[in-house]
Amino acid sequence: MEEEVMGSSVQKLATGGAGDSRLGPLVERVREAVLVGPGVTQPVLRQAVEERAAAMGGRTRASGVVGPIPADLSEFVDRVAVSAWRVTGEEVAALLEAGYTEDEVFEITVSAAMGAACGRLERGLAAVRGEV
Amino acid sequence: MRLGVVERGHRIPQKLQLAMIRVVTRRRAVDIIRTVMYRPEFFGRPMNEWTQRVMRGPSEWAVWERELFAAVTSRLNQCVF
Numbered sequence: 001m002e003e004e005v006m007g008s009s010v011q012k013l014a015t016g017g018a019g020d021s022r023l024g025p026l027v028e029r030v031r032e033a034v035l036v037g038p039g040v041t042q043p044v045l046r047q048a049v050e051e052r053a054a055a056m057g058g059r060t061r062a063s064g065v066v067g068p069i070p071a072d073l074s075e076f077v078d079r080v081a082v083s084a085w086r087v088t089g090e091e092v093a094a095l096l097e098a099g100y101t102e103d104e105v106f107e108i109t110v111s112a113a114m115g116a117a118c119g120r121l122e123r124g125l126a127a128v129r130g131e132v
Numbered sequence: 133m134r135l136g137v138v139e140r141g142h143r144i145p146q147k148l149q150l151a152m153i154r155v156v157t158r159r160r161a162v163d164i165i166r167t168v169m170y171r172p173e174f175f176g177r178p179m180n181e182w183t184q185r186v187m188r189g190p191s192e193w194a195v196w197e198r199e200l201f202a203a204v205t206s207r208l209n210q211c212v213f
Contacts, residue, residue: 026178026181026182026185026186027182029178029181029182030175030178030179030182032178033173033174033175033177033178034174037174038174039174083210084209084211085209085210085211092135102136102137102138102141103137103171105135106135106137106138106170106171107174110174110175
């Protein structure tokens with residue numbers, strides 16, 4: 001009985017995420033706004049940040065975007081992707097001191113969080129489909 | 133530190149909404165609210181639509197089940213929201 005319930009739940013999960021055509025467009029709209037939309041940073045940088053964070057979150061299939069990430073950003077991006085709660089005020093202040101504006105830090109942070117979330121979502125959906 | 137722009141750099145409509153939240157709840161709006169309200173076209177607006185659809189829209193999952201998933205995920209992320 002319990003197995004049946006679990007099986008049914010997993011099936012629901014497999015059809016209820018980003019792969020679901022009912023949700024896909026909404027996910028894409030967020031991704032498009034953050035990664036392609038107008039901003040103070042270049043979209044190519046946001047996409048590279050997203051890709052790096054997504055890989056750390058479990059994305060198995062790279063999107064093909066492998067842009068350069070400035071060295072002074074990579075540690076921050078990794079921190080946001082893996083353990084955002086450990087980000088300190090000093091780290092943010094260091095980016096501002098390095099010359100990034102607050103809006104740039106905002107966009108980079110959102111892009112990293114978006115990548116981490118999507119990487120985990122893709123990984124989870126692949127798992128319930130039995131692909132990983 | 134919080135980013136100053138996310139703390140108090142909102143445009144006038146969002147500033148008014150934040151002020152209303154403060155009046156109604158008698159508390160400063162929480163950080164997640166301030167974040168999604170900052171430059172909402174960049175992130176907050178589409179994110180809110182997604183969140184609303186996932187958490188409250190039609191689904192085989194009950195609302196409480198979805199809230200439970202969200203709570204466990206936040207817990208794993210050490211997030212209080």
